[in-house]
Amino acid sequence: MTRALVLALVLLVGACGITRPASMDTEGADSFAEDVRTARTLSEAFWKQQFEQLGRTYRPLAAFIPYSGRSGPACGNEPAVPNNAFYCPLGHFVAYDQDWMEALWTEMGDGSVYVIIPHEIGHAVQAQLRTGFQLNVQAELQADCYAGGTLSALVNSGALRAEEGDEDELLYSLEAAGDPTDDWLDPSAHGTAAQRQASFARGYQDGVSAC
Numbered sequence: 001m002t003r004a005l006v007l008a009l010v011l012l013v014g015a016c017g018i019t020r021p022a023s024m025d026t027e028g029a030d031s032f033a034e035d036v037r038t039a040r041t042l043s044e045a046f047w048k049q050q051f052e053q054l055g056r057t058y059r060p061l062a063a064f065i066p067y068s069g070r071s072g073p074a075c076g077n078e079p080a081v082p083n084n085a086f087y088c089p090l091g092h093f094v095a096y097d098q099d100w101m102e103a104l105w106t107e108m109g110d111g112s113v114y115v116i117i118p119h120e121i122g123h124a125v126q127a128q129l130r131t132g133f134q135l136n137v138q139a140e141l142q143a144d145c146y147a148g149g150t151l152s153a154l155v156n157s158g159a160l161r162a163e164e165g166d167e168d169e170l171l172y173s174l175e176a177a178g179d180p181t182d183d184w185l186d187p188s189a190h191g192t193a194a195q196r197q198a199s200f201a202r203g204y205q206d207g208v209s210a211c
């Protein structure tokens, strides 16, 4: 695993290039909410462009739903659970436990939000491309790869600014989210931390077309 890829992200906002230090400096709920909103908006804008290049039309999420504890929206018969974020193909929405995600944002930095949201939007892309996988873990690792590709594209376009230092943030977020075992047949498996990091890094290096 090369660590040179690992970047802390700092947002550039405003037409005159005012840098808003999105990570450690401002720790209010406003900044967290703004990071979440920005991660969603930029990720969907990126995929809209990608779909256009393929001669297709990206279908924006129907909803983007924060929840707390067990108050989240069900996906079909599956209730929302605490400490999770998910994409629901039935309603074409993403929902996330905002308390859990804000805790990650506070503990690990804003990189956590910029991994989790593009990952979930990656599932929304898979649903539209009708990507078929035999094993759930394959879909999960592709979503990690999509997240890496989305982030590098946003950094390259200048929508996000990457900074060296605080280097482990993004990969640490994946590591924390990685399943502890390497059980590829478990339908809910996301892959080990190492697998998830490798997938993310492949997307980050080579773009979403490599996913």
Ligand SMILES: [Zn+2]
Binding pocket: 119, 120, 123, 140, 143
């Ligand atoms: Zn996933």
